[in-house]
Amino acid sequence: MxxxxxxxxxxxxxxxxxxxxxxxxxxxxxxxxxxxxxxxxxxxxxxxxxxxxxxxxxxxxxxxxxxxxxxxxxxxxxxxxxxxxxxxxxxxxxxxxxxxxPPWTPASGDRWEEVASWSEAVERLQRLNAKRIFLAIGRQELQHFAGLDDRWFLIRLVSPPDPLPPFCRAEWLYARGPFDLAAERAMLDRYRIEAIVCKNSGSEATAAKLIAARERAIPVVMRKRPxxxxxxxxxxxxxxxxxxxxxxxxx
CATH class of the missing domain: 3.40.50.720 (NAD(P)-binding Rossmann-like Domain)
Structure with a gap:
């Protein structure tokens, strides 16, 4: 039964x-x-x-x-x-x-900046000389980065947040993974991304961006798991x- x-x-x-x-x-x-x-x-x-x-x-x-x-x-x-x-x-x-x-682990050539909080992630971004940033963190934590008016953000989400956080300079991409390596390479190049912010979700569906970042020596601000x-x-x-x-x- x-x-x-x-x-x-x-x-x-x-x-x-x-x-x-x-x-x-x-x-x-x-x-x-x-x-x-x-x-x-x-x-x-x-x-x-x-x-x-x-x-x-x-x-x-x-x-x-x-x-x-x-x-x-x-x-x-x-x-x-x-x-x-x-x-x-x-x-x-x-x-x-x-x-x-399992979580992702850094490989040879990765430039990870591992952080334990979003406030720490913001501090790391402020130290980096990166002006064009790819945010891949979901909808719930975007407000932590909306005040960085001197940076441009590419923000990828499954669906639009409501309300839209008040970013001064940002472009919004709405897409659902998995994302393949060729597409992630093309995206980083097309938008001239200089840094990535993401969570250590460990998902194979979204891991290609890390490989593409490694190939380009792009720093990744990685939020550790709680x-x-x-x-x-x-x-x-x-x-x-x-x-x-x-x-x-x-x-």
Whole structure:
């Protein structure tokens, strides 16, 4: 008999996991999306969109839906959701597994400036002699850079932010990955990019810009991942999640 599981999703891995589980037909799969993207791609199975209302709201959802286990497959920078999942699953005694892709690591020739906060990223940009900057950080943190009036920004997003941050000099690109290496090379050259700011998401879909930057000796201001709950078991692949679920189902 199938039982319900909850996938906290939005990542490529979360979509793949939902596809695999729904195709297997042995579980009731519910995916939760944060709802920050207009017209999001919907995963296989049941879908809910929007926040839970904190730890208590998530715990109530787990109880009402009789969730047997939770897979936290949110973005590596969705740290608050990870902590909420850990607290709610602890309250409800529900097994929790973290699915998180490995971070990128610098290779020979990379000019990374690793930072722990956006304020530090702004400081690094101010020290660099780069006037044309590619921002690839998503919609939520753009306001940190809007005050750098002496720089020009190329800002790539999946969809337009509302309201639009008050950049003095910027061009907006709306596109969804994956981005191939040839296209990233052409983009950096066409816009004469002199520095890149991004998060260490570790995604293969967006890694080509780092290779293109390395080839051009372009500095990359790289935001390090935030800390997560140390109590949560973590795996890096969908296959490892499926193996974990097979063991949990026998408990």
């Amino acid at each position: 199938s039982y319900p599981i909850l996938i906290l999703g939005g990542t490529t891995e979360a979509y793949e996991l939902a596809d695999r589980l729904v195709a297997a037909g042995q579980l009731r799969v519910i995916s939760s999306l944060a709802g920050r993207t207009e017209s999001p791609r919907l995963p296989a199975g049941e879908v809910r969109i929007g926040g839970f209302g904190g730890v208590e709201g998530l715990a109530e959802f787990l109880r009402i839906q009789a969730i047997r286990c939770v897979i936290d497959a949110t973005h590596p920078f969705a740290a608050q959701m990870g902590w909420h999942a850990w607290e709610a699953c602890t309250l409800c005694d529900v097994p929790l597994l973290r699915l998180e892709r 800390p997560r709950s140390p109590e949560v078991q973590s795996v890096a692949t969908v296959e490892a999640v499926l193996d974990w679920l097979s063991r949990v189902s026998k408990m």
